[in-house]
Amino acid sequence: MSKHLLEDMVRVKYNKKRNSNIEIKEMEPLADAETQCSKNKYRYALWFVALVSVVFCFFAFSFLFSKAKVSVILKTKNVVLNENLSASLDSNADVLPFELTHLSGEASKTIILEEKDFKENAQGKVILYNKFSSASQMLSIDTRLEGSNDKIYKTKTKVVIPGMSKNSIPGQVSVDVYASAEGADYNSPPLDFKIFGFKGNAKYEKFYGRSVGDIAGGIVGKSRQVSDLQKIEIEKELKTILENKIFNKISSQIPGFLLYKDTVFLKADDFVTGPVSPDGSVVLTLKGTLYGIVFNEQKLTQKIAKDNIEKYDGSDIYMPNIKDLTFSLSNKDTVSFDSVKDINFNLSGPAKIVWKLDVNKFTADLLNKSKKDINQILAQYPNINSALVKLSPPWTQALPSKTKNIKVIVD
Numbered sequence: 001m002s003k004h005l006l007e008d009m010v011r012v013k014y015n016k017k018r019n020s021n022i023e024i025k026e027m028e029p030l031a032d033a034e035t036q037c038s039k040n041k042y043r044y045a046l047w048f049v050a051l052v053s054v055v056f057c058f059f060a061f062s063f064l065f066s067k068a069k070v071s072v073i074l075k076t077k078n079v080v081l082n083e084n085l086s087a088s089l090d091s092n093a094d095v096l097p098f099e100l101t102h103l104s105g106e107a108s109k110t111i112i113l114e115e116k117d118f119k120e121n122a123q124g125k126v127i128l129y130n131k132f133s134s135a136s137q138m139l140s141i142d143t144r145l146e147g148s149n150d151k152i153y154k155t156k157t158k159v160v161i162p163g164m165s166k167n168s169i170p171g172q173v174s175v176d177v178y179a180s181a182e183g184a185d186y187n188s189p190p191l192d193f194k195i196f197g198f199k200g201n202a203k204y205e206k207f208y209g210r211s212v213g214d215i216a217g218g219i220v221g222k223s224r225q226v227s228d229l230q231k232i233e234i235e236k237e238l239k240t241i242l243e244n245k246i247f248n249k250i251s252s253q254i255p256g257f258l259l260y261k262d263t264v265f266l267k268a269d270d271f272v273t274g275p276v277s278p279d280g281s282v283v284l285t286l287k288g289t290l291y292g293i294v295f296n297e298q299k300l301t302q303k304i305a306k307d308n309i310e311k312y313d314g315s316d317i318y319m320p321n322i323k324d325l326t327f328s329l330s331n332k333d334t335v336s337f338d339s340v341k342d343i344n345f346n347l348s349g350p351a352k353i354v355w356k357l358d359v360n361k362f363t364a365d366l367l368n369k370s371k372k373d374i375n376q377i378l379a380q381y382p383n384i385n386s387a388l389v390k391l392s393p394p395w396t397q398a399l400p401s402k403t404k405n406i407k408v409i410v411d
Contacts, residue, residue: 076385084345086344103289118219118225123178126175126211134166141155153193155176231284258322272284
């Protein structure tokens with residue numbers, strides 16, 4: 001009986017131990033819940049801090065990389081000009097100044113000549129002398145001259161040979177001559193001449209002539225030649241090309257100055273015809289010098305503004321179409337570019353006067369300014385009519401602090 005009692009006692013003890021274990025196991029889930037809750041709170045706190053950091057960085061980067069575009073419309077005034085102005089070469093004079101300029105150049109054109117039948121008279125220049133008396137001698141057009149080659153040439157124009165001077169120096173005159181017949185037979189090196197009509201009297205020996213250079217150009221047969229009509233047409237064309245070429249070159253070399261078409265004069269050299277190549281092509285060349293009157297663009301613009309804007313205060317302005325105005329120089333045919341000192345001219349046409357803006361200064365004034373201060377800044381610029389400011393990103397309330405991030409667009 002005691003044996004069983006001991007077994008029961010042991011069993012009871014074992015059962016208590018197992019019950020104890022059971023109680024411990026039942027308490028563990030409560031501790032895990034508290035730990036998990038603590039972990040969740042920590043995790044939420046980290047996410048909140050991260051979110052705040054991201055938002056802070058976003059706005060910080062937005063501020064650092066913000067940009068602004070400012071579209072400016074400048075103050076303008078439209079006028080229709082038709083005024084007479086004066087200008088002087090004297091820069092100290094109390095009038096609009098001008099300067100003189102000139103530039104040389106050349107223009108060429110290549111043409112193909114067809115082989116044609118040609119009949120041309122030889123031509124040249126002759127100096128006629130009067131050693132007969134102190135009285136002048138008139139010769140009519142087509143007066144016959146007898147060359148030392150026994151051929152007859154004729155004067156192209158009527159001329160008067162002056163008489164001898166008191167020192168018995170023969171009077172002389174130059175005249176163009178041409179051969180009395182076509183052909184190369186009349187081509188010749190320099191010749192001596194007698195006046196054929198004086199043959200048989202005392203004047204024959206006392207009136208004489210000598211050619212200046214060769215007598216040339218006579219031809220009969222097939223040849224490739226530039227006709228006189230072609231020369232006239234091509235020379236006219238090349239004069240226009242040369243004038244425009246030099247005009248544009250001068251205009252590009254003098255920034256800030258104005259050169260109008262009506263202020264230029266082309267002095268062309270003799271027309272040059274090159275040799276005819278085997279294929280019939282020939283190069284025609286014209287050289288010349290363009291003389292012109294130029295104006296300081298800013299001074300001319302301000303003169304126009306003073307005459308057309310009431311209470312003009314001398315602000316910096318410009319006229320975008322000033323080169324397109326019609327310029328008329330008074331008495332251009334009588335103006336000598338070698339001695340001109342003063343000129344009168346008329347300037348006409350529609351024009352727009354635009355006030356200038358110092359973009360660098362304006363940009364500097366905008367740096368780091370609040371958006372609400374823009375109107376106050378614009379009030380300091382009477383030459384600005386209006387302005388539109390666009391900030392990026394759009395929620396930015398201040399303009400960038402760096403010049404490179406502000407773009408000013410002037411209309």
